[in-house]
Amino acid sequence: MISSYGIEWQPLVPLWMIYTILGFALISLLSLFFLKSKGGELRAFFLVIVALFLSNPNLHKEISEALPELVLAIVDNSPSMNYGGRKSQAANALTSLHEQVNQRSDLILKTIQINGDAENGTKLFDDIYLTAEEKERLAGIVIISDGQIHDIPNTLEGTQFPQNIPFHLFLAGDPDKGDRRIVIEQAPAFGIIDQKTELTFRVIDENINETDTPATVTLRKNGDVIAEFQTPINQTITHELTLENRGEATFDITAETLGNEITPINNQAVFTANGVRDRLKVLLISGEPHPGERAWRNILKEDPSVDLIHFTILRHPSKQDGTPIRELSLIAFPIHELFEVKLADFDLIIFDQYQRQGFLPSHYLTNIVRYVKQGGALLEVGGPGYATPASLYNTALGSILPAEPLGKVSEQAFQPLITQLGFRHPVTARLPQANLSKDEKPRWGRWFRQVETDTLGGSTLMTGNGQLPLLILDHYEAGRVAQMTSDHIWLWGRNIEGGGPQTELIRRLVHWLMKEPELEEETLRAQLKDQQLTITRQSMSEKEVTLTITSPSGKITETVLRADTHGYASTRLEATEPGLYTINDNIHTVVAQQALSGPEHERVRADPTPLASIITTSKGGTYPLKDLTPKLRLVRGKGTLTGKEWAGLQAQRAEKLIGSTRHPLLPPWVFLSLLLFTAFGAWYREGR
Known part of the structure; x- marks a missing residue:
């Protein structure tokens, strides 16, 4: 008393x-x-x-009676504490503090847990609140952490903490252990297809002596290795990238792991880049004027990213009526420039009711075959001329066209039907007003003319009169070919008998030919969000597929997917490990990353440097927990507050009035x- x-x-x-x-x-x-x-x-x-x-x-x-001195223990539970047994060290240190305080009547311990997060880091000085009584009794603060605190002020003025008490850091982890990390300084968010873009990055070795030894770096795109090279340490490296296809591509870059590294998890960085086309170049050649000619032209011209070159053959060369040539020629047809010099610049060539009329020499048609083999795209829309001897099938193009004409043109009315295969193909799956089964009738209007053909290859997605092939798609080496055996799709645009999805079907067809990712027949995609891995697969096959999922730690999980009638299948799995997940279906390999960005994963080394100024100013000390847990010592009056094996507390002599x-x-x-x-x-x- x-x-x-x-x-x-x-x-x-x-x-x-x-x-x-x-x-x-x-x-x-x-x-x-x-x-x-x-x-x-x-x-x-x-x-x-x-x-x-x-x-x-x-x-x-x-x-009054003397109050016990308050010791504040702040325990760091942020993601960086998961490495190297740090949480175990922190738990042991906290247990030791409890045991020491429980043996004394002049001390009391208050524990505060700070969790932090990967994106914003660990907040200590901003997130802690102390009452006026706690500030009066506070004799010292013990921070149990790996030192990775991300809101450290220059001074304690303006914070919740008094300026006359010591701060002690009980350092979890081994400060002598090194770590390698990879930092992307600049990654392309998008890139123009077939043009080079640049990636800049650095491989950083912290607290490692062998910094002169180069690191082996592996660069992958959508799970496939595209480059492997050696790079010096702690230097900015520039690497060229090329995006071949439109759409999102996931890149991951990995530096080789060191032998005694804290964790390999930050040796890897992931970024996504979208491939975009500068301008889509389409060559449309109409064999003769007809009502549906403008349908193709208008739809292609509506897209501002399309550069359309359109030629229409207005007069057959065999026609003789005595009209002077200078009055007939509106513009010279640049055959040599289009089919010899500039052919490879086009993304798509469309022949609309074209037949052999002597305008295109045979070797130019051979050039088109070579163009398709090398990755080009060809669309042939057949009119009555496709059934005649002047058909394009009877040229060099016949080797790549999947529909063989039978020499007849049917002019009976019919409703185009989606086939069983068409239900699964992205070009025709879920078309508005379409039939949902082969026995169901669609709700769109009829067509009235079709060239009778037999398919020699490809996939028949739509049929017409008498189940004859109407829309056929085919892959030919690196390129793609599509055929439509009727020229009456324009009737849908004129709303005949209710019309139909003319614009949508043409759009999908053209985009498939130009290899748009969302219209691929066989795709595998993965997305990681909120520790949930969502996998979606598009396939033309009805068979079950076994997916192999490899987690960042190397754990392999298998799951079975079966596509629905539209070729679509999906599944969702828990993904709690941070890092890169690899998914394989025996055809495709894709990757997805559990977010590792942010300060908690950028630097994982146990480092007292960030808190050094605060600790020095407050006359506190730093104690690595790998050596020992220091003893607490209450210092009354002025004196040293640190020792080799003890941490001092400044006595505040707070009292409580009892009468x-x-x-x-x-x-x-x-x-x-x-x-x-x-x-x-x-x-x-x-x-x-």
Whole structure:
């Protein structure tokens, strides 16, 4: 128990009355010196006693007890503490602190857990709140962490923490252990197809002596290795990338792991880049004017990214009517430039009701075959001319066209039907107003003409009159070929008998020919979000497929997918490990990354440097937990607060009031006696 005494004033009258009485006392005292009046000092003493009595002084006694000193332990539970047994070290250190405090009555321990997150890092100084009582009792702060704190202020002024207490860092992890990490300085968000773009990165070795040894770096695209090379350490490296296809591509770059590294998880970085086409170049050649010619032209011209070159054969060369040549020629047909010099620049060539008329020599058609083999795209829309001897099938193009004409043209009305294979192909799957089964009728209008053909290859997605092939798609070496055996798709655009999805079908068809990723028949995609791995697969096959998922730690999981009637299948799996997941279906390999960006994974080395200035200013110390857990020592007064095996606490000597009493300083009879004595003395003095 601690007792303290004091005097409290509890006036019985307003203060101005007491001040007035004291004023008269002062006047009486002055009269003694200036007027030589007898008894002036006794009258002044009388008035002072009256003022003192009216002020009512009390003797105040307070009884308090000493409060135990508060020790604040801040435990870092952020993601970087998962490496190298740091959480185990932190738990052992916290247990030791509890044991030490429990053995003493003059200390009490308060524990605060800070979790942090990968994106924003570990916030210690911004997220902790202390009450006024805690600040008064706080004797020291122990931070149990790997040192990776990301909101460290320059000074403690303006924070929740007092400036006169020591900060001690109990360092989890091994500060002598090194780590390698890869940092992407600049990655392309998009790239123009077939044009080079640049990736810049650095491989950083922290606390590693062998920094002169180059690192082997592997670069992969969608799970496939595209480059492997050696790079110097701690230098900015520029590597050229080329995107071959439109759409999103996932790249991951990995540096080889060191033998004694903290973790290989930050040796890898992932980024995505979107391939975009600068301009789509389409060559449309119409064999003769017809009602559907403008349908192709208008749809292609609606897309601002398409550069369309359109030629229509207005006059057969065999026609002779005596008209001068200069009046017939609107523009010279640049055959040599289009089919010899600039052919490879086109993304798509469309023959619309074209037949052999002597305009294109046979070797130019051979050039088109070579163009398709090397990755080009060809669309042939057949009119009645495709069934004649002048058909394109009877040229060099016949080797790549999948539909063989039977020499007849059917002019019976029919409704185009989606085939069983068409239900699964992205070009025709889920077309508006389409039939949902082979026995169901679609809700679109009829067509009235079709060239009768037999398919020699490819995939028949739509049929017409008498189940004859209507839309056939085929892969030819590196290129693609599509055929439509009717020229009446324009009827849908004119809303004949309710019309149909003309624009959507043409758009899908053209984009498939130009290898748009969303229209590929066989695709595998993976997305990681909120620790959920979503895998989707598009396939033309009805068979079950076994997926192999490899986690960042190397754990292999298998799951079975079966596509629905539209060729689509999906599954969702938990993915709690941070890092890169690889998914394979025996055809494709894709990757997905559990987010590792942010300060918690950029630097994982146990490092006291970020907190060094705060610790030095507060006279605290740093203690690696790999060596020992220091003892707590309470220091009273000024002195050293650190030792080799102990951490000092600055005693605050906070107290708690448990009782108080008040008694009059002098009893009333004492005041009365003094008043009578001074009054009698003044009368006696003045009477002499």
